Amino acid sequence: MKIPLTYILRNLVTRRLTTGITVLGVALVVFVFAAVLMMAYGVQRTLILTGSDENVLISRKASNGEISSIIDRETASIILTLPHIARTPEGAPIASSEPVVVINLNKVDGGISNVTVRGVSLQAFALRPQVRLKSGRMFNWGARELVAGSAIERRFAGSKIGDKVRFAGDEWTIVGTVDAGGAGFDSEVWGDSNQLLDAFNRTAYSTITFKLDRPDAYRDFVAAFEREPRLQQFEPKTERRYFEEQSELMAMFIRVLGIFITVIFSAGATIGAMITMYAAVANRTVEVGTLRALGFRRRSVLAAFLTESLLLSGIGGGVGLLFASSLQFFTVSTLNFGSFAELEFSFALSPTIALSSLLFALVMGLLGGFLPSVRAARLNIVNALRSS
Amino acid sequence: MDPIIRVHSVSKSYWRDSFEIPVLNNISFDVPGGEFLALMGPSGSGKTTLLNLIAGIDRPDKGSLHVAGTDIATLNESRLAKWRSTHIGFIFQFYNLIPVLTAYENVELPLLLTSLSKQERRRHVETALTVVGLQDRMRHYPKQLSGGQEQRVAIARAITTDPTLLVADEPTGDLDKRSADEILTLLDRLNKEFKKTIVMVTHDPRAAEKAHVVRHLDKGEFSQN
Numbered sequence: 001m002k003i004p005l006t007y008i009l010r011n012l013v014t015r016r017l018t019t020g021i022t023v024l025g026v027a028l029v030v031f032v033f034a035a036v037l038m039m040a041y042g043v044q045r046t047l048i049l050t051g052s053d054e055n056v057l058i059s060r061k062a063s064n065g066e067i068s069s070i071i072d073r074e075t076a077s078i079i080l081t082l083p084h085i086a087r088t089p090e091g092a093p094i095a096s097s098e099p100v101v102v103i104n105l106n107k108v109d110g111g112i113s114n115v116t117v118r119g120v121s122l123q124a125f126a127l128r129p130q131v132r133l134k135s136g137r138m139f140n141w142g143a144r145e146l147v148a149g150s151a152i153e154r155r156f157a158g159s160k161i162g163d164k165v166r167f168a169g170d171e172w173t174i175v176g177t178v179d180a181g182g183a184g185f186d187s188e189v190w191g192d193s194n195q196l197l198d199a200f201n202r203t204a205y206s207t208i209t210f211k212l213d214r215p216d217a218y219r220d221f222v223a224a225f226e227r228e229p230r231l232q233q234f235e236p237k238t239e240r241r242y243f244e245e246q247s248e249l250m251a252m253f254i255r256v257l258g259i260f261i262t263v264i265f266s267a268g269a270t271i272g273a274m275i276t277m278y279a280a281v282a283n284r285t286v287e288v289g290t291l292r293a294l295g296f297r298r299r300s301v302l303a304a305f306l307t308e309s310l311l312l313s314g315i316g317g318g319v320g321l322l323f324a325s326s327l328q329f330f331t332v333s334t335l336n337f338g339s340f341a342e343l344e345f346s347f348a349l350s351p352t353i354a355l356s357s358l359l360f361a362l363v364m365g366l367l368g369g370f371l372p373s374v375r376a377a378r379l380n381i382v383n384a385l386r387s388s
Numbered sequence: 389m390d391p392i393i394r395v396h397s398v399s400k401s402y403w404r405d406s407f408e409i410p411v412l413n414n415i416s417f418d419v420p421g422g423e424f425l426a427l428m429g430p431s432g433s434g435k436t437t438l439l440n441l442i443a444g445i446d447r448p449d450k451g452s453l454h455v456a457g458t459d460i461a462t463l464n465e466s467r468l469a470k471w472r473s474t475h476i477g478f479i480f481q482f483y484n485l486i487p488v489l490t491a492y493e494n495v496e497l498p499l500l501l502t503s504l505s506k507q508e509r510r511r512h513v514e515t516a517l518t519v520v521g522l523q524d525r526m527r528h529y530p531k532q533l534s535g536g537q538e539q540r541v542a543i544a545r546a547i548t549t550d551p552t553l554l555v556a557d558e559p560t561g562d563l564d565k566r567s568a569d570e571i572l573t574l575l576d577r578l579n580k581e582f583k584k585t586i587v588m589v590t591h592d593p594r595a596a597e598k599a600h601v602v603r604h605l606d607k608g609e610f611s612q613n
């Protein structure tokens with residue numbers, strides 16, 4: 001009953017040029033569509049990767065980032081007496097009480113941007129074992145020394161080992177570079193927590209992060225936390241959840257803007273597909289009349305032209321996605337609205353993104369091909385045959 | 389034996405804007421099985437329209453059409469499509485082969501509407517192409533064939549389903565004399581050897597010579613001569 005697929009495929013091959021241009025149009029839109037989603041997902045993945053599920057981060061309620069969160073020393077010591085906090089064999093809590101500030105640094109490729117400076121406690125590296133010294137040495141406790149994340153070293157001028165950075169009325173020496181495996185900590189500068197408080201004349205931390213004594217102790221900890229009346233203004237979250245939330249604003253912004261733009265673009269590609277398919281129908285009117293005379297049904301004609309359009313857009317989608325997938329090898333850096341600081345991330349492809357990109361392409365093909373296919377199916381046999 | 393075609397009081401008009409263009413005016417005639425009928429007449433006299441009605445790709449305004457035992461004016465569109473695929477073989481002036489399909493694939497096309505298996509279809513296609521003498525051109529595309537060869541492929545396509553009736557609209561109209569002769573000889577052979585009933589519209593008096601019966605249409609009516 002069906003018009004053979006070879007007929008459809010060979011027609012696409014025969015009009016190489018229009019097929020090529022139409023495919024390219026769809027590919028371009030799908031490329032941008034996929035790139036935007038990959039960018040948003042890249043930001044998200046980087047920040048999700050930053051936090052651990054076994055660590056808990058305490059911040060002040062209603063603070064919308066670490067820099068606007070304040071935890072005074074007294075509250076900090078209350079928190080550290082709560083149960084379910086992992087401890088070293090010597091009994092010290094595996095926790096880091098951290099002042100977090102942003103400073104301005106010059107970017108290598110021009111301009112100034114915000115960089116997160118995190119003051120950490122002794123146990124910070126036990127808490128986050130993924131953060132490793134890459135070169136140079138660790139800062140000395142009690143000294144105005146810093147280690148820079150690998151993305152900072154790459155992207156900011158004057159952040160190499162031996163360079164001095166000025167802030168809080170003092171000079172700080174970069175003594176090492178750390179690598180966090182592509183996570184958000186790569187875009188931070190770390191130093192001694194007490195040095196930072198001292199330099200900024202602060203007495204309060206921003207957040208406290210600690211390791212749970214058991215991976216599944218989170219609920220028990222939260223229960224204990226909520227029973228403590230002096231902690232009403234603070235809230236715990238797993239470290240992963242906390243950083244993930246820092247990505248949501250940015251990812252949402254990229255997605256909304258990107259999808260808005262690509263939907264406008266897609267109108268162009270859809271109209272392109274429509275023009276191509278109308279031309280195909282016009283050129284093949286006699287063929288359609290002949291097929292119908294031979295006994296092929298209207299719906300077979302409809303299906304053949306729709307398939308042709310879907311193939312066009314499907315191929316376009318595949319090509320666009322292929323190009324977009326090569327973006328995975330690129331990292332970019334931009335200001336993350338969630339933390340008000342520069343964040344380096346790479347474009348990341350997920351099965352969902354691949355699938356939605358192809359679906360997006362097929363929708364363009366369907367919308368563009370629908371009216372022409374209906375026209376082909378509605379052709380009157382006698383008139384179609386007379387048009388030769 | 390009942391006639392294969394029984395046209396009774398058939399009228400047909402076309403409308404252009406609000407003008408009625410009468411094309412066929414109360415036409416009646418029978419065609420017995422095995423006949424080779426030629427329809428002649430000046431251009432615009434309604435030959436193609438009459439042929440299209442008989443072949444079930446157009447509908448009359450009035451009258452009845454019994455073809456191959458079916459009252460085709462009453463069939464709905466999908467039954468009519470099915471009916472055409474089993475009873476009618478089409479031969480067109482400009483061959484109407486599908487350019488992107490090979491000779492083999494063109495001939496196979498109407499068989500895709502049957503329940504024949506791939507092997508059975510192959511047998512049918514090869515037989516039909518052998519009858520028209522093009523068994524060695526199966527893999528050629530229409531572009532790679534001469535006009536006469538294209539028309540022979542089209543004839544193979546028309547006979548591959550073994551239809552009751554062949555309808556041909558000026559089958560030699562686009563061919564040189566030699567190719568036209570080949571086509572006419574072939575149609576004659578299909579009529580004599582394979583007992584195919586043929587209705588052929590033609591302008592060519594030599595084509596009409598091959599026919600048993602010649603009918604002349606003039607302004608939508610049969611004229612006497």
Ligand SMILES: Nc1ncnc2c1ncn2[C@@H]1O[C@H](COP(=O)(O)OP(=O)(O)O)[C@@H](O)[C@H]1O
Binds near residue numbers: 382383403411430438
């Ligand atoms: N679809 C149509 N719409 C309007 N007029 C038509 C249509 N088909 C045929 N006609 C008119 O009907 C008349 C007969 O056409 P046709 O049957 O093709 O004649 P012939 O085949 O004898 O040359 C012509 O005047 C033609 O212009």
Ligand SMILES: [Mg+2]
Binds near residue numbers: 435436437
């Ligand atoms: Mg005609």
